[in-house]
Amino acid sequence: MSHEMNLSAIASLSFADFLNSIADASIPSYIGPRAIFNSNFIPPKIVPRRKKSELIYGILKDALEDEYATNLTLYGLQGAGKNLLINLIFQWYESQTINSENCLDIPIIISNDCRDQELGQLLFEILHNLNSKLDSQVNLTESIQWDAISLWNTFKFLVQRCARPIILYLQRIEYIEEGIIRKILNFAKKTENLHVFTSIDTGNRFYAFNQYTQLDHRIHLNTFSNSELYEITSQRSIMAFHNFLEPEAIKLLVDYIIEYGTKVPGSCINLLKRVYPIVEEQGELLPEDIRKISQYYFEGVSIDTLAMTDYIMRTSLEERLFLDYLVNYFKNPNNYYISNIEIKNAYQMTADEMGFTLHSREFQQRFENITRAQILQRSHFNKKKNSSNLVKTEFKDRSDLSFHYLSLPMEEINQILEMSFGIIPEEDER
Numbered sequence: 001m002s003h004e005m006n007l008s009a010i011a012s013l014s015f016a017d018f019l020n021s022i023a024d025a026s027i028p029s030y031i032g033p034r035a036i037f038n039s040n041f042i043p044p045k046i047v048p049r050r051k052k053s054e055l056i057y058g059i060l061k062d063a064l065e066d067e068y069a070t071n072l073t074l075y076g077l078q079g080a081g082k083n084l085l086i087n088l089i090f091q092w093y094e095s096q097t098i099n100s101e102n103c104l105d106i107p108i109i110i111s112n113d114c115r116d117q118e119l120g121q122l123l124f125e126i127l128h129n130l131n132s133k134l135d136s137q138v139n140l141t142e143s144i145q146w147d148a149i150s151l152w153n154t155f156k157f158l159v160q161r162c163a164r165p166i167i168l169y170l171q172r173i174e175y176i177e178e179g180i181i182r183k184i185l186n187f188a189k190k191t192e193n194l195h196v197f198t199s200i201d202t203g204n205r206f207y208a209f210n211q212y213t214q215l216d217h218r219i220h221l222n223t224f225s226n227s228e229l230y231e232i233t234s235q236r237s238i239m240a241f242h243n244f245l246e247p248e249a250i251k252l253l254v255d256y257i258i259e260y261g262t263k264v265p266g267s268c269i270n271l272l273k274r275v276y277p278i279v280e281e282q283g284e285l286l287p288e289d290i291r292k293i294s295q296y297y298f299e300g301v302s303i304d305t306l307a308m309t310d311y312i313m314r315t316s317l318e319e320r321l322f323l324d325y326l327v328n329y330f331k332n333p334n335n336y337y338i339s340n341i342e343i344k345n346a347y348q349m350t351a352d353e354m355g356f357t358l359h360s361r362e363f364q365q366r367f368e369n370i371t372r373a374q375i376l377q378r379s380h381f382n383k384k385k386n387s388s389n390l391v392k393t394e395f396k397d398r399s400d401l402s403f404h405y406l407s408l409p410m411e412e413i414n415q416i417l418e419m420s421f422g423i424i425p426e427e428d429e430r
Contacts (some may be wrong), residue, residue, distance in 0.1 A: 010095035015057050018092050022046045028239045035239035036272045042087055045235055047228050049085055052219060055360050057089055059217055061196060064107065064165055068190045069195045071214055076221035078201040079266015086169060086197060087111075087223070107165040108133045116174045122176070123151035126168065127164070130158055155188060169197040178211050185214040223263035226380050229254050233268040235354075240272060241279050248284045248336040251381055252405055256290070258380045260298035271297065287336040290410045308408065311373035312420050319366045320420055322350040326376065327413055330406045337379060337403035343367065375413065376404040 010018055025045035034041055056072065064071035069405065074082045090109045097106050110129045114122060124143065133139050138158065159166060168188075173181050181198070190196040200207070209218050224232070233254055237245045253271055261267045274293050278286050295305075312320065325346035329338050348368070351358050370376055382402040406413070 002034045003005065005080055005125070010024055010092060013092075015089075016054070017090075017093055019053055023050075024276060026248070028235060030242065031239050033240050033276065035236055036269050036276065040087065040420050042082070042084065042091060042356065043235060043239065046088070049081065049221070052221065053085060053088065054084070056219065057092075060089070060167075064105070069191050069196075070211075070216050071185050071188055071198075072217040072219065073198040073200060073209065073212075073215055074219050074221060075202045075207060075209075077203060077223065077262050077265040077266075078262050079262065079270070080221040081265050082199040082221055083220050084265075085173060086199065090169070105165075107167045108162070109167045109169065111169040111171065113171045114336055115172045116175065119180060120148045123148055123155065123377075127151055127155045127158070130155065130162075134158065134162060134296075136161075140213075159187075159191060162193060165193045165195065167197060169199075173198045173199060174200050174202075175186060181211060182214070185212055189214045194200045198225065220324055224265065226254070228261060229257065229265070230381070231270065232265045236269055236272055239254065240276065243279055243283050245279070245285055245319070246336075249287070249290065249377070252287060252290050252336045255377070255381065255405060256294045259377055260294070286333050287406075288410055289328070289335065291335075291406060294407075295409060305408065305412070307417050308373050308375050308413075310372070311369065311375075312416050315369070315420070318354050318356065318416070319351060321354065322347055322366055323370055323375065323415055324421075325349050326370070327406065327410070327417065330410060338406050340374070340402045340404075343404070357361055370403070374407055377407050379403040379405060405415075 010021075013021060023047060028035075028044050035043065056074075059070060059072060074086065076082060080360060090111075093107055093109065108130070110126060110133070112122060112125055112129070119126075124146075128145065131140055138154070140154075143154070146154075168184070170176070170181070170184075184195055188196045209215055230251060234245075234247070234250050253275070254268065257263065257267045257271060260273075273295075274297060275285055275289065278293075280291050280381070282289075314322065326338065326343065329335055329342055329346065345362075347363050348358065371378065379402070385395060
């Protein structure tokens with residue numbers, strides 16, 4: 001469906017119905033790699049932040065109807081969906097021009113990314129974007145040679161003569177001097193038709209925005225739930241990849257993000273970008289591919305390698321053999337996770353081979369040592385029942401279907417295990 005057809009369909013909807021339509025849309029089909037590589041891509045089906053969307057829409061609607069300027073900022077972790085949320089609202093407003101008899105009530109929308117831009121370049125782009133959307137344009141042929149003051153004064157002139165409301169959306173204002181943002185906000189408050197929206201990636205830092213006295217609204221976007229991250233990753237993978245990714249592959253990707261990254265959609269999309277060449281070349285994504293990429297993609301995974309090695313070299317023979325059985329399970333390229341049932345089976349085989357009697361307390365201690373060393377990580381998608389501690393039930397209980405995943409690549413963990421068993425690599429024997 002074309003962009004124009006999309007806008008035509010949206011135009012007949014109220015904003016609330018528009019949110020319903022994108023939340024209830026059918027699962028999207030393949031559209032190509034732009035679904036993950038285009039930062040401004042708006043998917044047909046979205047996990048909407050309904051309350052935040054309605055809040056921002058309500059603020060803007062009131063300001064437009066009562067003809068007063070409003071300044072708003074959206075802040076939070078990078079990749080939390082700030083641009084997507086704002087662009088959804090803009091898409092709905094843009095659609096209203098199709099059926100509107102009086103476009104004077106529909107805002108002109110201008111978006112600019114502040115990252116890696118000098119003041120003159122930013123003002124130049126804002127000025128040209130605004131001028132291109134005006135019915136009565138001015139000649140800006142020589143504007144490339146203007147200084148910042150001339151660009152700023154011309155922008156103010158265009159705003160003041162414009163009969164329609166204007167929304168100026170400045171993304172990532174942390175890259176621009178605070179004094180410049182204050183100047184823009186102050187000018188907007190002196191008008192009736194300029195509304196300034198901004199976004200800022202604050203990370204985990206506290207941000208009070210006390211330096212912006214003309215800022216009316218500060219709206220924070222927090223992290224997503226595990227199920228929302230899985231749904232977003234699954235949908236984007238369907239749209240971006242020719243080949244279908246297994247649900248367990250998607251789940252493992254998200255497990256790594258939850259454990260080592262940040263719980264925002266941007267993290268999921270960035271990791272999909274990393275696995276894209278592998279899927280295109282191989283036609284599939286294996287668990288070992290995910291383990292290898294994640295070892296270096298997430299800082300915490302690489303750091304823990306030394307602790308794992310130290311733990312394995314200090315283990316008893318029984319515990320080391322138990323770990324070897326667990327690791328061997330992942331040699332099957334189709335095994336993304338190991339269930340608690342298989343973990344208990346591995347300990348049973350260890351007991352049989354070593355000739356000792358099964359004791360739940362010893363089993364619990366040995367398995368806790370392995371998880372404490374982060375060789376195996378508990379999946380964040382486990383059901384709450386019996387998932388926090390696999391041996392709180394009787395050892396013979398086979399009903400627990402909680403899962404763990406291997407954090408290190410097979411090659412690396414095998415090398416550590418072989419060293420611990422005193423196996424000398426062939427190249428060292430020659």
